[in-house]
Amino acid sequence: MLPAIDAEIRAVVDSPRLTAYTGLRDILAYQLGWEGPGSGIEARGKRIRPLLVTLTAEAVGGDWQKALPAAAAVELLHNFSLIHDDIEDASLLRRGRSTVWAKWGNALAINAGDAMFALAFAALQRLEQTVGPAAAFRAGTILTDTCLQLTGGQHLDITYEDADSLPLESYWPMVTGKTAALLSACVQFGVICGGAGSPTLEILSRFGYSLGLGFQIQDDWLGIWGDESQTGKSNASDLTAGKKSLPILYGQKLGGGFAHAWLNRTKGAIDTEHLTELLVEEGVREYTETQAAQYTRDAMSALKQAGLQTDAGQALHELAASLLNRCF
Amino acid sequence: MLPAIDAEIRAVVDSPRLTAYTGLRDILAYQLGWEGPGSGIEARGKRIRPLLVTLTAEAVGGDWQKALPAAAAVELLHNFSLIHDDIEDASLLRRGRSTVWAKWGNALAINAGDAMFALAFAALQRLEQTVGPAAAFRAGTILTDTCLQLTGGQHLDITYEDADSLPLESYWPMVTGKTAALLSACVQFGVICGGAGSPTLEILSRFGYSLGLGFQIQDDWLGIWGDESQTGKSNASDLTAGKKSLPILYGQKLGGGFAHAWLNRTKGAIDTEHLTELLVEEGVREYTETQAAQYTRDAMSALKQAGLQTDAGQALHELAASLLNRCF
Incomplete structure (x- = not known):
């Protein structure tokens, strides 16, 4: 293709x-x-x-x-x-x-x-x-x-x-707009061009949104815990850049050691190793993985619900799985 | 409206x-x-x-x-x-x-x-x-x-x-794209929404392009010889900014006194009064007016050809005339 x-x-x-x-x-x-x-x-x-x-x-x-x-x-x-x-x-x-x-x-x-x-x-x-x-x-x-x-x-x-x-809530409209909307549009275009009806459009549009959110959360995970040789960028870069990623926002919301260290960080001399450890200790890594898993499950369950028993359906399943299984 | x-x-x-x-x-x-x-x-x-x-x-x-x-x-x-x-x-x-x-x-x-x-x-x-x-x-x-x-x-x-x-020829694709295309699109939208057929669309699309070019050439004229109190900007600004306007490009093409003075101008200390005089002496002002008049005639003749004998047709004629009679 x-x-x-x-x-x-x-x-x-x-x-x-x-x-x-x-x-x-x-x-x-x-x-x-x-x-x-x-x-x-x-x-x-x-x-x-x-x-x-x-x-x-x-x-x-x-x-x-x-x-x-x-x-x-x-x-x-x-x-x-x-x-x-x-x-x-x-x-x-x-x-x-x-x-x-x-x-x-x-x-x-x-x-x-x-x-x-x-x-x-x-x-x-x-x-x-x-x-x-x-x-x-x-x-x-x-x-x-x-x-x-x-x-x-x-x-x-x-x-x-x-x-x-x-606030953590700020995260969702941002990533829905930036990432999930276009992935959902791709799937909707496919449904319309393939001539399927409204029920399929509704189910697969949901698949697209969940795929987009799951993909983005994994990207955020990789931005802190990813393997540099695989992601091609430093896994400290999201912390250094102060990116509003899910782990960072959730860590702030918890108000614990990470939140304190984050507020008092000095630009140019951020101890990313220490911050990363705090995130793990405070369960932020686990939270991020749970969120990614939840959206991955939602995406895969919508795809299953659409019942696409064709070779292309299998290929679509594999493409989604490859996008959603990049880290853990 | x-x-x-x-x-x-x-x-x-x-x-x-x-x-x-x-x-x-x-x-x-x-x-x-x-x-x-x-x-x-x-x-x-x-x-x-x-x-x-x-x-x-x-x-x-x-x-x-x-x-x-x-x-x-x-x-x-x-x-x-x-x-x-x-x-x-x-x-x-x-x-x-x-x-x-x-x-x-x-x-x-x-x-x-x-x-x-x-x-x-x-x-x-x-x-x-x-x-x-x-x-x-x-x-x-x-x-x-x-x-x-x-x-x-x-x-x-x-x-x-x-x-x-x-080269002078560079001017036309630039202003056709920047100014005339949208004015022509406005007229085309009007024709389509008004339910008129292809012959009217073709004639009035031409009206839109000519209107746009005539309008832009007048704008260029105003950028050098306009009345500051009317245009709201210094009438030296196009020369100071080195704008690729029709008079400046045509003056360069002539290769006379203006072209020479233009090539040797020093940024920050441009004698706009002298340059303007040279443009008049060398017939550039007259050339610009002739070009503007030509496109104005084309626009008005296309509008007449469309034969719009209604109050709105008269209003459209007046709007076009007001856009095309801003200087001389």
């Missing part, structure tokens, strides 16, 4: 409308891992989101090829958010390469992100040819709603940066 | 999806001139684009109220581009108030622009209720295409900034 997904994305990016503007397309091709220094398979990311679309379409009894426009759309939307997130977080590296803003500057990077955003809609509109205008229109409303959730979650994430402490 | 347009925009911005994310909506309400220091009629802009939508819908024999979702969409899209343009140009003021990035910082401003972008699509999708899903889908493809042209034109504008000299 991956070559077909890539070809579909290329067809959209190489539209005559865009190629009329020299230079802009090159930035997009760089972000997508096709061109420039370090381009190649590694630079393209795992394409998890488009695979969720096509596998779901096939799993509910449809033809995955009809879902290709939606698969391209979610990958373009994901890459739009990466370009802008990297500017907002001042990140210099992405998948081992310079970020777009680091290479072209803020102005061209913001604008290239906007073009990628528009291309996500352009990609989705090609659904008219494969599943008709009514389904294409419906998919458009889901994409729009997903964008609002993405920007809502990102807004919270940015405003949280300067907050010294936050 | 203006109160109805404002109410439609409010209905979209105050959607439950967005209000779930505290703070984000406030930034959008500020940009739209509803809230914050300096809010009010002046801060809202002239709402030219939504008026073009509703007046066109009525003028082709439709009901302007059915076009309200599209009117809201173009105003939201315009404001999205203003938020991002102000970051990209590092502009501190917009309509006499602090720009969004100057008030909230780059990260929240980029993200708020993205939310405004998504809301433009959310607004347009409400057309399903007034003109049905097929017309709503078609409008969506026009909005997407317009976004691609906008970002294409903006890409050129940013890359031109550092260029010392540019």
Whole structure:
């Protein structure tokens, strides 16, 4: 499926409308891992989101090829958010390469992100040819709603940066918007393109949200207890950066030794080893694992409830399991 | 029509999806001139684009109220581009108030622009209720295409900034993308919502492009010879900023006294009075006026060709005339 997904994305990016503007397309091709220094398979990311679309379409009894426009759309939307997130977080590296803003500057990077955003809609509109205008229109409303959730979650994430402490409840709307909404949209697109009805849409939409939350909580776990050789980043980085991750927020809520040490930490000289130990002692690691397990169970149980007894259903199950079994 | 347009925009911005994310909506309400220091009629802009939508819908024999979702969409899209343009140009003021990035910082401003972008699509999708899903889908493809042209034109504008000299031909794709595409989209939305056929769409789409180009060329003229008390900005600013406006590019192309003085200008000590005189002497002012007059004639002739013998047709004519008769 991956070559077909890539070809579909290329067809959209190489539209005559865009190629009329020299230079802009090159930035997009760089972000997508096709061109420039370090381009190649590694630079393209795992394409998890488009695979969720096509596998779901096939799993509910449809033809995955009809879902290709939606698969391209979610990958373009994901890459739009990466370009802008990297500017907002001042990140210099992405998948081992310079970020777009680091290479072209803020102005061209913001604008290239906007073009990628528009291309996500352009990609989705090609659904008219494969599943008709009514389904294409419906998919458009889901994409729009997903964008609002993405920007809502990102807004919270940015405003949280300067907050010294936050209630645990702040965590859920942020990660629902930033991570779960798009994964759920992928599954919903798959259901719509596969021609399944509302009950399946409702069940699998829930699967998508739980998958997204379980995935994010595991990411937070890896950000403290992950194996550096596997995650590719220092497992102290979330503590150093003061990221509003689930373990850190829960540790603060407990008001024990970790919360005290966290409040009194000195920037630049954080004893991450000690903080990590406190989190384990106070049961925060266990809490995080319980939460991840809960959402993993919810996701898998929704998937089972959908009753997808096909090869694609099995492949979808395996993709979800691989996303949800990255740590413990 | 203006109160109805404002109410439609409010209905979209105050959607439950967005209000779930505290703070984000406030930034959008500020940009739209509803809230914050300096809010009010002046801060809202002239709402030219939504008026073009509703007046066109009525003028082709439709009901302007059915076009309200599209009117809201173009105003939201315009404001999205203003938020991002102000970051990209590092502009501190917009309509006499602090720009969004100057008030909230780059990260929240980029993200708020993205939310405004998504809301433009959310607004347009409400057309399903007034003109049905097929017309709503078609409008969506026009909005997407317009976004691609906008970002294409903006890409050129940013890359031109550092260029010392540019061929005159560079001007047209930039302003077509940045200004004319959206004005043409407004008119196209009006035609579609008003239920008129393809011949009218083709004629009035041309009207929109010519209107946009004529408007932009007049803007360029005002940027050098405008009355400061009317334009609200120094009439030397385009020369000081080295803006790639039509008079400056044409003056360079001539290769005469202006081109020589322009190449040898010292930043920080530009003799704008002398440069302006050279432009007049070398016929650049006259050339600019001829170009503006040409596009104004094209626009008015297309409008006449459409044969809109209604009160709204007359109002549309007056709106176009007011946009195209701002200087000479």
